[in-house]
Amino acid sequence: MKLEDTSAIVTGAGSGIGEATSLLLAERGSFVIAFDRDLQSAQRTAARAHGLAAGGDVTSTEDLSAAVGLAGTQGSLRVLVNAAGIARTGRIVGRTLNLADAYPLAEFEQLIAVNLTGTFNAMRVVATAMAAQDPADEGQRGVIVNIASLAGLEGQIGQAAYAASKGGVLALTLPAARELARHGIRVNAVAPGATNTPLLGTDDYRAHLAGQALFPPRLARPEEVAELVLASIENDYINAATLRIDAGARLPPK
Numbered sequence: 001m002k003l004e005d006t007s008a009i010v011t012g013a014g015s016g017i018g019e020a021t022s023l024l025l026a027e028r029g030s031f032v033i034a035f036d037r038d039l040q041s042a043q044r045t046a047a048r049a050h051g052l053a054a055g056g057d058v059t060s061t062e063d064l065s066a067a068v069g070l071a072g073t074q075g076s077l078r079v080l081v082n083a084a085g086i087a088r089t090g091r092i093v094g095r096t097l098n099l100a101d102a103y104p105l106a107e108f109e110q111l112i113a114v115n116l117t118g119t120f121n122a123m124r125v126v127a128t129a130m131a132a133q134d135p136a137d138e139g140q141r142g143v144i145v146n147i148a149s150l151a152g153l154e155g156q157i158g159q160a161a162y163a164a165s166k167g168g169v170l171a172l173t174l175p176a177a178r179e180l181a182r183h184g185i186r187v188n189a190v191a192p193g194a195t196n197t198p199l200l201g202t203d204d205y206r207a208h209l210a211g212q213a214l215f216p217p218r219l220a221r222p223e224e225v226a227e228l229v230l231a232s233i234e235n236d237y238i239n240a241a242t243l244r245i246d247a248g249a250r251l252p253p254k
């Protein structure tokens with residue numbers, strides 16, 4: 001997919017992987033709609049990417065439709081990157097063995113709502129708009145990249161809820177790519193290992209996670225993940241793929 005004269009929607013564009021991806025998309029010629037529930041951070045990214053900010057929540061169809069409307073004023077909407085996400089950890093059964101200490105159901109539901117339902121919602125809203133556009137080269141109408149996680153493949157103790165949300169994102173990649181092929185839309189998933197963004201919490205935890213990489217023995221930079229996202233957009237033969245980027249890490253049980 002050639003990016004000149006296209007527009008792109010990036011969810012979670014205000015920080016981390018979404019921010020880095022927005023900047024790279026802009027560098028390669030796409031007009032970026034920086035979508036984030038934190039409007040100020042979306043505005044910061046939009047200013048750096050010479051794009052437009054859209055404050056909104058991925059669970060809101062109305063917010064996503066407004067972003068599609070903005071994108072439509074700036075060239076054909078050819079790219080969706082689903083990078084909005086939240087992370088929480090916690091054991092299913094609490095240490096006290098009291099049910100009151102078990103993993104809170106509301107927190108499980110929130111993780112699924114943002115990471116899985118939000119990704120699906122953005123896909124259905126944006127793909128509907130993409131499918132109605134005139135095709136570009138070889139009948140292509142767009143590319144969707146969903147940011148999953150290694151946790152979706154090898155969830156660790158304490159990650160059952162987060163892993164379930166990301167496993168769902170991985171599971172929908174193939175059926176979505178199969179269905180949307182007839183519209184000329186490709187769908188890929190990128191599964192990063194631990195990446196140096198605000199999502200990761202304390203320095204101790206970061207150091208622990210960095211130790212899981214084989215080589216280089218450090219966290220991924222968000223720009224490195226963004227490069228892989230861009231490769232899966234620009235290379236027309238990458239479809240229905242789950243692309244790991246993890247410096248060889250295989251997550252142990254904890």
Ligand SMILES: NC(=O)c1ccc[n+]([C@@H]2O[C@H](COP(=O)([O-])OP(=O)(O)OC[C@H]3O[C@@H](n4cnc5c(N)ncnc54)[C@H](O)[C@@H]3O)[C@@H](O)[C@H]2O)c1
Nearest residue numbers: 012014015016017036037057058084085149194195197199
């Ligand atoms: N950082 C990592 O180690 C890592 C590893 C694997 C996967 N991921 C995934 O990558 C994606 C990006 O994470 P990141 O590390 O860049 O985190 P981040 O916290 O730096 O950025 C996430 C962004 O998403 C936005 N967001 C959260 N909920 C939203 C919602 N409901 N609607 C709209 N925007 C919302 C936040 O405001 C934030 O700007 C997430 O899906 C995360 O699960 C991250």
